[in-house]
Amino acid sequence: MPADRVSAHPTERIRPFDPPPELMEGQETAPLRRMSYPDGHVGWLVTSHQLARQMLTDPRFSARSEFKRAPVHRPGIDPFFGVPAMPGWLVDMDPPQHTRLRQQLAGQFTARRMKEIRPQIDRIVDELLSQMERSGPGTDLVEAFARPLPSQVICELLGVPLRDRAEFQHNSGVLFNLQSTAAEAAAAMDQLYAAVRKIAEGRSPNEAPGLLTALAQDGTLDTEEIAGVGVLLLTAGHDSTMGALSLSAFALMSHPDELARLLADPSMVDNAVEELLRYLSNFHFGVPRTPLEDLEFAGQQLRAGDSVTVSLSAANRDPRWFQDEPDRLDLGRRTTGHLAFGYGIHQCLGQNLVRMEMRAALPALFRRFPALAPAVPAEDIPLSTDMSVYGVRRLPVTW
Template sequence: MPAHPTVRDRPFDPPRELMEWQADEPLRRMRYPDGHIGWVVTSHELTRTVLTDPRFSARSEFKRAPVHRPGTEPFFGVPAAPGWLVDMDPPEHTRLRQQLAGQFTARRMKELSPRLVAITDELLSGMERGGPGADLVEAFALPLASQVICELLGVPSTDRAEFQRNSRALFSLRSTAADTAAALERLYATVRGIAAGGATAGGTPGLLRALAEDGTLDTEEIAGVGVLLLTAGHDSTTGSLALSVFALLSHPAELARLRGDPSLVDNAVEELLRYLTVFHYGVPRTPLEDLELAGRTLRAGDSITVSLSAANRDPHWFAHGADRLDLTRRTTGHVAFGHGIHQCLGQNLVRMQMRTALPMLLRRFPTLALAVPAEEVRLATDMSVYGVHRLPVTW
């Protein structure tokens, strides 16, 4: 029985086996690291079906990691921690999400645009002063994602370095259960302190303090929500932005197309999100009852991994070469942020940062290029959110 593949033939493509399974058997058996024989979903149609069917649970006590990841032990096999809404089903998930959804609407993100432009410009100026060359992750993608989410939530600048270290430990496949538990406790302590009286650099309360003053959520729920938003918002944006620049530099015709027509940026971002799909090890679900799916019988308690990266390359949904990067492609329906009630809460924040950062980066450095051969770029296959560890560039 095959295990979940992890080896990529090419940096921007899912493992070859996932695409072979999609063509031959889009719902198939798979062996999990603990020996459990569960399932993997690789088609776009079945992905949307599973992620919208309430008979499939997201509860953490039923989850298994599809790849070896000791650090998940504090999360999986036990009930969700307070506030950890990604590991909950309705009605608890609904109650928590309703408290947060208004803070991440497209309109709210547009209100943040001036500050986002200012942060981006400051980071680009720092690159320019230190150039002509930099690691784009360290100099741009990571500090941009970190500063934006920290200011939004109200994390003081003095706490950001520690937050980044703990976030890396949380998402690394190499972390032990003890490593992850310790990082999580440090993050919780930071968030509890902010909710009790922290403020942003501008002196106005961030979202964490606002939630505390509202009084609807208790202290531990705010702590859980805060850690989840901090880590997920930070890692997904860093990975998406750095990997997008790597992809554009590796596809000069598409890069030239975007440079020649900046109005393409919104669609380009959606295509990059689809093509790259940084949540590369999928999302876990578990049927709460015996049921039929695609002609197969699934038993209550079976583990299912929904492969978002494979679904986003499904030629039955994305025509005209789903395995190619095409910045003019119709991308409606991509599942880079998941689908259904658990669709990523911060997706509009990720989009806004990419729509702002990519054009500003390309305008500031019109001769931007990789400083090393593409095959020497270190890929983050050892992280639960895909990206690059370093991206040396020059101009």
């Protein structure tokens, strides 16, 4: 595919676990190519692993929301793109604002900290699986397991009262839904900020105060920043992990030989999780960046203000980095360098939490239900193609 050919971001998947085939076209000959955005702007699409890493660490490319455009039609993003970032919303900021906020949070999401909360995660996993077992075959794995697990974990970590969690789940879903209107998304965000603000101000007491209360007591961040950080962690920690869990379970059931490898050798769980993250890459519409100046990149002339979408799912299938059939799920693969969590200073803050939840959840699920299988034909399982985070919408299972 020539680099100067202009096309929209592809969205139609042919197979449930693979990116749209058009996304991979020209990956070797035109890894940086022109792309049209829904508002008519002509920007760029990055599909190679090397260029993705290079761009995501280049300070000439900004993550600021003032410059962002959605790569696919998404009215719900209108209130938040093209304007300055909301307080605490560090994913839409550049240094030094981004650095200051991230430094306040990084210590709460280290691999060591996640090991400390592993017993808490195991307890929630066991409770959900026991409830699922009592419900019997035909249970929807998403509603019984993949949705409530990350919701309970992130809410307990942040100190969100149990009574508020259903509302958080609903509003988070509105924000990630591509079909939400601008008004619906703005209202959902307002409700999330208001609820988290109450927790930070001590007006919504919880029997087990968490990170939000600790941040308020520390006094380094103001209330609006704590509210923004809390909303960001709640929404990302819920929807992205739900998508990863549901899609990983579906993928393992669809690849019985790989599942058998995992069950036969539990020590490979860490690598298996990394391969599932690489293979599925459920943040399927990429990461936006914008050059702050006119520059040359990968042999192309980019202008200040051009929108660029870095496709993580394409980069994670790049045969020049993952040389041994990257379109194949291989739980023993060397997965070093995958970009499921992005790269550079904006790499996902909660990545260690996602990993720990998957390491706890997937082996426990298939140990409890070794004959777990979809209760309907695979082609009848609805996928969340209308969400910014890809996953499974419903997954009835039998055992």
